[in-house]
Amino acid sequence: MCPRPEFEKLTFQDFQTRVLADKPAQILNDDYTNNLYAEIRNDPNPRPTLKAVHMSDPHIDLEYKEGTLWKCGSYTCCREEWGYPSDPTLAAGKWGGYECDLPRDTLLNMLEHVKEVQQPDLFFWTGDNSAHNVWSNTNEEVTEYTLQITSAIQYTFGDDDIIVYPIQGNHDTWPVNVEDFSAPGINYPINHFKDSWTQWIGQEAIDKFGEYGYYSVPFKLPGGKVLENSKIIGFNSQTANDQNWWILGERNDPGNQIAWLEAELAETEAAGGFVYIIAHIQPYNF
Numbered sequence: 561m562c563p564r565p566e567f568e569k570l571t572f573q574d575f576q577t578r579v580l581a582d583k584p585a586q587i588l589n590d591d592y593t594n595n596l597y598a599e600i601r602n603d604p605n606p607r608p609t610l611k612a613v614h615m616s617d618p619h620i621d622l623e624y625k626e627g628t629l630w631k632c633g634s635y636t637c638c639r640e641e642w643g644y645p646s647d648p649t650l651a652a653g654k655w656g657g658y659e660c661d662l663p664r665d666t667l668l669n670m671l672e673h674v675k676e677v678q679q680p681d682l683f684f685w686t687g688d689n690s691a692h693n694v695w696s697n698t699n700e701e702v703t704e705y706t707l708q709i710t711s712a713i714q715y716t717f718g719d720d721d722i723i724v725y726p727i728q729g730n731h732d733t734w735p736v737n738v739e740d741f742s743a744p745g746i747n748y749p750i751n752h753f754k755d756s757w758t759q760w761i762g763q764e765a766i767d768k769f770g771e772y773g774y775y776s777v778p779f780k781l782p783g784g785k786v787l788e789n790s791k792i793i794g795f796n797s798q799t800a801n802d803q804n805w806w807i808l809g810e811r812n813d814p815g816n817q818i819a820w821l822e823a824e825l826a827e828t829e830a831a832g833g834f835v836y837i838i839a840h841i842q843p844y845n846f
């Protein structure tokens with residue numbers, strides 16, 4: 561109905577073409593990673609390896625009650641509000657119930673297993689910490705869940721030389737799936753749990769994280785070693801969550817994250833290093 565378009569159509573293919581324009585030929589066929597793994601497999605001198613544990617979606621429920629009804633037809637069974645069934649097969653157990661979020665004791669037990677049995681070098685934690693009562697929770701409640709799990713990890717691992725890299729999920733801001741990127745530093749949960757992660761990622765990364773929920777740190781290993789010119793990047797996948805209504809007003813690059821990420825990757829590539837990216841959900845529906 562208009563005499564001329566009032567918008568410019570941006571496509572992923574245009575972005576991809578621009579980014580790949582100055583890249584080396586070996587990555588242009590999108591098989592660089594496959595070729596790299598083939599090279600590693602065929603190397604007669606096996607290289608040193610690291611063990612990593614990845615925890616996502618713990619979704620603990622601080623109101624979980626053993627013995628309550630686990631088959632309630634809701635998102636938050638195993639709470640006292642559903643009562644205690646006479647049929648023992650429908651009663652929530654000590655370690656969990658089939659249709660319920662996780663008891664805190666189960667999380668603690670699992671973390672002990674990670675420490676004592678798996679004994680990893682690295683622990684990646686990619687969020688979704690709160691219970692599924694998304695219609696009634698609050699900024700303060702979802703913040704408390706992240707703080708509780710942070711405390712549990714710190715207490716269990718103690719002084720063990722396990723390097724922890726965290727990032728939040730779509731249930732760790734409020735309301736669920738929602739985060740406003742219109743200005744830096746305005747997200748309540750992020751700015752009320754960020755300081756508890758300082759011992760893991762350092763103050764500089766915490767300051768950056770507090771702006772829009774993403775960060776970059778040097779790739780640290782146990783024993784104080786740092787992989788030269790390499791980074792861990794915590795990516796905030798709320799910028800590409802199609803249920804996040806705030807990004808309807810930030811269609812170009814919410815929180816300037818893609819521009820920042822492109823610069824971080826280019827810097828690392830120029831230095832001959834590599835980047836390991838952690839995030840909660842896949843970036844989709846751009």
